[in-house]
Amino acid sequence: MDEKKKILQSIGGRLQNVLQNMDEAYFLHIEEIRIRAGQPFMIRMKGKEYVVSAKGELMDSTQRGFIPTLSDIQKILEVLSRYSFYAFEEEVKEGFLTIEGGHRIGLAGKIVLENGKIKTMKNIHALNIRLSHEIKGCADGVLNYIVRHGRVHHTMIISPPGCGKTTLLRDIVRQISNGKPGVCSGYTVGVVDERGEIAGCYQGIVQNDVGMRTDVLDCCPKAQGMLMLLRSMAPQVIAVDEIGKKEDFEAIESILNAGIQLICTVHGNSLEDIKKRPILNALLEEGVFGTIIVLSGKRSIGEITEVYDENLNSIFTKKKGIMC
């Protein structure tokens, strides 16, 4: 099914008509669809933001385009959730829901608290639809750095938000799980998918291709998930997205002690950024990570700018375009 049809099927009401008028070619590149009640309807494509008119024309963000209402947002939520908003109660508490196809819908509205904890969200007035684009083969360039001397190295991917770290992680997982002739045989991979972005599980079915030897813990807190996988699924490699909490590092210590290889991502612009964080810096100084990949979105999304080894020596840099 083509991208346009898939997206149109997920969006109901007047917004569907607006998108219907848009050029089909755009749909391959849409990264985000921003819908805010009373504000212009916007899309993000190839790193640039556009306002969309009622006729589906793209305009720069200084202009007023089509203005969605609260009712439009309610209708979109209905269709996005397959008329089953109740089925996403736990996810709504986290502020997002994952729909068929692995796309993630960020929500903003009024938070309802009960005993100091988030019970639900009501009066949802803004949606951020992040379209999941699987790019098979995007990890080809880094796989030889991750798998060296016939084994997978602990790997950290450093990237600012929205620069393709999850897409890269997904492809690394897929390739390591399936195995690649001449690079590695297949490994059993455990994925802790706290926000449902890596595997994009929907109703228990993995939507993205994460490989044939991959077990996914969907919507599970990272620290608990890593320990659960360690105890239950005997993984050889564990992959997690966006580590950062204190408890994540405690769990990482356990899996390192168990001899399991870790592939993780972390928010940051450069290696220097990461060195400023005491716990992460300690891991770097101990030489835990055999491969450190730095992504940047400056020129294009998912651009690999630097790769470091365990001694923090650069083994690849984009500027020179050659192996150092």
Add this chain to the structure above:
Amino acid sequence: MLIKWIGIVCILFSSIMTGAYLSKRFYFRAEDLAQMRRAMLILKNQILFYSMPLPDGMREISEKVGGAIGAIFATAAGQMEERQGKDAQSIWQIALEKEKGKTYFTSEDMEELHNFGRTLGYLDKGQQQSSIDLLIEYLTDKEEALRKAGQNNTKLYGSMSILVAMLTIVVLL
């Protein structure tokens, strides 16, 4: 003379059948209400315990309940599965209107069912449960009232149909 007797028999037969049909209408409506209540109980169960998506739930109900009520759920499930961007309220209304000819629901019942459709699709579990409970309460009350009134009505329509037939025969003779 023979034609007269044939006429009398025809009048008697048609009048009694009309009486029987009118008295059975209560029974048929009560049956439809009971089936709809059963469907709503299944839906509530699917939502509360299995968080089942509405199209899948409706499809399952259509198979379990069957008949005219099952057809309403089958039509709604089909429309939802088509994913043409319609909201749940419109889909429910389309399904009700399409299948209403096969049911014995009154305009009052239809109004309650339409009202229920307004709450479909976007509520959380608690709210969705309340909305289903509200409809179940209406369906239960109406069904009980109809079943109570049903026995009296059967006798009433039975006697009335014979009386009307007799009156017609006397007048015509």
